[in-house]
Amino acid sequence: MTDPRRDMISPAVAAERVATGLAARRNREKRFQLYGRIAIGIALAFLVTLFVSIFSKGIPGFFQHYVTLEVTLDREKLDPTGDFSVQSLYDGDARGVIRAALYEATGASGRSGRKAAGKLISQGAEQRLRKAVLADPSILDTTQTMTFAVDDDVDSFLRGFIKRETPEKDRRINDKAIGYIDTLVEKGLISFKFSDYLVFGSASRNAEMAGIFGALIGSILTLAVCLVLSFPIGVATAVYLEEFAPKNRITEIIEININNLAAVPSVVFGILGLAIFIGVFGMPRSIPLIGGVVLALMTLPTIIISSRAAIRAVPPSIRDAALGVGASRVQTMLHHVVPLAMPGMLTGTIIGMAQALGETAPLLMIGMVAFIVDVPGSVTDPGTVLPVQIFMWADFAERMFILKTSAAIMVLLAFLIVMNAAAIFIRKKLERRW
Amino acid sequence: MDTQVMNIIEQTANLEHANIPDETVGDVYVDRPRMTARNVNVFYGDKKAIDNVTLDIAEKQVISFIGPSGCGKSTFLRCLNRMNDTIDICRIEGEIAMDGKNIYAPDVDVVPLRARVGMVFQKPNPFPKSIYDNVAYGPRIHGIATNRAELDDIVESSLERAGLWNEVKDRLLQPGTGLSGGQQQRLCIARTIAVSPEVILMDEPCSALDPIATARIEELIAELSSEFTIVIVTHSMQQAARVSQRTAYFHLGKLVEVGDTEMVFTKPQHEMTNNYITGRFG
Structure with a gap:
């Protein structure tokens, strides 16, 4: 304590030295903020580009061209057996009835003319006619005004993707067909409407009939399986590892492996699903049940890691308080720690689910890329999911598929937003309880 | 391991010297x-935190533990209701008995033990629940109240004895965390006495x-000492002098x-x- 003290720098000198460095310090601060703003700007630019590109293609994808025809529903032609069964309707000549109406509207005559005119309308028209008849048999033997989708080439022409100036042999539709289209347009029979096929239709080779309904239901079923499996298992694992597991070698190895699992490429989980569920257990391919299980394996590490972080973030004083009044460890966990950690656990689950929703690769491995027209009714019906549907459509060359691909991406994004909003709502609700 | 525990271990001086x-x-x-403690040794890993402490805690009396930081008084206190069990590396030797029964015997369940030996912590730590639920939690998990009316009675009498009833009786369903610091600590005391320790x-x-708020708590301790045996760790020698009948001075893990x-x-x-008491160190 008695060391001779060294002289202190006088306050004036100290202030002067501080002042000399001040400008540089301030500049550094400004520069740092600038870097941050530039980074945000670049990120935003990417985001805007993405959205503009998707929306500019996707919004037109929600609409398509329809033609309105006066169809004479001749009973003999449509229901040859006369018993009004589905079989009889399929045996009937729905196509002929529609074509007759089309020839009438376009004034097509001659073999080549009729051939050209017949191609104007979607193949889905017959199915739609049968459905209308089944729904209301009283319309038989009357003349009805009905609307059918036009063929996707016609749609592309009407949108201007197929140019009139292109030589006939390079065009997908010939001059005759263009003439008929012009006639229909002149008569005001062509309309550009919201595409019911996109929203209520399933996979189809015909672009104008293709829709995402089957894939959407497939996604919902797959995610439901994924959530039901991964959330309880993930939370239980996190709780056990964090609160009950003895701190030893085995626990350590398990922890390391869970962390590593989070970094495993998703396609590997697909191979695992293929080998185990389809190979060993012999379960059918392409079903949402297996898709959900595979995605659950992929989602588990995310949920476990974030749940553990959430549990660790609960103040120890709460644990002490509960243990101090004699709560058992399980009671402390269930009554206090888990409810307090729940918002954080849900955040991890949302992230995991969002990943699972957008995942394609592992589902390709278990056959969910199959061409399935039927909408899955349960988790064991073959189906596909939105991202896989998008992936498949992106493979097709037709202009209309390109538009529908973007539209499907928009639906996927909307699905994601709805899902996240729901999770945030639940989270807020849980937080309010405290 | 949480930081609180790390601090305890950090502060625990090496007893070798x-x-x-x-x-x-x-x-x-x-x-x-x-309660009786006989030849109690406590280790955090290799570090000895409590060295051969023998001490009786007299019934319906307040005993205070004083001593410089890291002297082991909190560690010893936490041994009395086995709160140290939650620390993995903590090991205890010797015997601490209640009613002639060693609380560290293998067949002892900590749940009833902690119901009999309640604890109030340094920082007020009410549950993020309503005032009512805070007090009712202990009786609920132990099944002390047989019906709702009885539970209401327990909550009311506990809050009354903690000197909080008049301040909170109109807002029992509001969160306990919304109270002031002193009120929160009295709520924690009410929560502790609700299980009749x-x-x-x-x-x-x-x-x-x-x-x-300190003065209120001290008054409360004096009132509660007629019903309960109280062990208090304090850094304030004046407080020890005011509230306790017996005082134990710990230094570097020894009593x-x-x-x-x-x-x-x-x-x-x-x-x-x-x-220490004359302020020459500590």
């Missing part, structure tokens, strides 16, 4: 002990409170001196106790 006589000075034994351990219960509070503060028999 301790230059303290083995024998505790003063009367470690009493006529009517509620026999012993209440208090780990520096006033260190986070202002003087007025240096124990005796009637008046004696310890007026005629300390050990030099280290004298140095």
Whole structure:
């Protein structure tokens, strides 16, 4: 304590030295903020580009061209057996009835003319006619005004993707067909409407009939399986590892492996699903049940890691308080720690689910890329999911598929937003309880 | 391992260098002990935090543990209701008995033990629940109340005895975390006494409170001592002198001196106790 003290720098000198460095310090601060703003700007630019590109293609994808025809529903032609069964309707000549109406509207005559005119309308028209008849048999033997989708080439022409100036042999539709289209347009029979096929239709080779309904239901079923499996298992694992597991070698190895699992490429989980569920257990391919299980394996590490972080973030004083009044460890966990950690656990689950929703690769491995027209009714019906549907459509060359691909991406994004909003709502609700 | 525990371990000085006589000075034994500790050693890993402590805790009396930071008084307190069980590397030797039964015997369940030996912590830690639920939690999990009316009674009488009833009776369903610091600590005391414990351990219960709130808690301790056996750890020697009948002075993991509070503060028999209470170190 008695060391001779060294002289202190006088306050004036100290202030002067501080002042000399001040400008540089301030500049550094400004520069740092600038870097941050530039980074945000670049990120935003990417985001805007993405959205503009998707929306500019996707919004037109929600609409398509329809033609309105006066169809004479001749009973003999449509229901040859006369018993009004589905079989009889399929045996009937729905196509002929529609074509007759089309020839009438376009004034097509001659073999080549009729051939050209017949191609104007979607193949889905017959199915739609049968459905209308089944729904209301009283319309038989009357003349009805009905609307059918036009063929996707016609749609592309009407949108201007197929140019009139292109030589006939390079065009997908010939001059005759263009003439008929012009006639229909002149008569005001062509309309550009919201595409019911996109929203209520399933996979189809015909672009104008293709829709995402089957894939959407497939996604919902797959995610439901994924959530039901991964959330309880993930939370239980996190709780056990964090609160009950003895701190030893085995626990350590398990922890390391869970962390590593989070970094495993998703396609590997697909191979695992293929080998185990389809190979060993012999379960059918392409079903949402297996898709959900595979995605659950992929989602588990995310949920476990974030749940553990959430549990660790609960103040120890709460644990002490509960243990101090004699709560058992399980009671402390269930009554206090888990409810307090729940918002954080849900955040991890949302992230995991969002990943699972957008995942394609592992589902390709278990056959969910199959061409399935039927909408899955349960988790064991073959189906596909939105991202896989998008992936498949992106493979097709037709202009209309390109538009529908973007539209499907928009639906996927909307699905994601709805899902996240729901999770945030639940989270807020849980937080309010405290 | 949480930081709180790390701090305890960090503060626990290495006992190898301790230059303290083995024998505790003063009367470690009493006529009517509620709890008895015999030759207790506590280790955090390799570090010895408590060295051969023998002490009786008398029934319906307040005993205070004083001593410099890291002297092991909190560690010893947490041994009395086995709160140290939650720390993996903590190991305890010796015997701590209640009603002649070693609480560290293998067949002892900590749940009823902690219901009999309640604890109030340094920082007020009400559950993020309503005031009512805070107090009712203990009775609920132990099944002490058989019906709703009884539970209401327990909540009311606990809050009354904690001197909080008049302040909160109109807002029992509001969150306990919305109270002031002093009120929160009294709520924690109410929560502790709601399960009708026999012993209440208090780990520096006033260190986070202002003087007025501290005075309320001290009054409360005096009132509660007619019903409960209270062990209080405190850094404030004035507080120890005010609230306790007996005082135990810990230093570097050893119990240096124990005796009637008046004696310890007026005629300390050990030099280290004298140095500490006269403020020469600590």
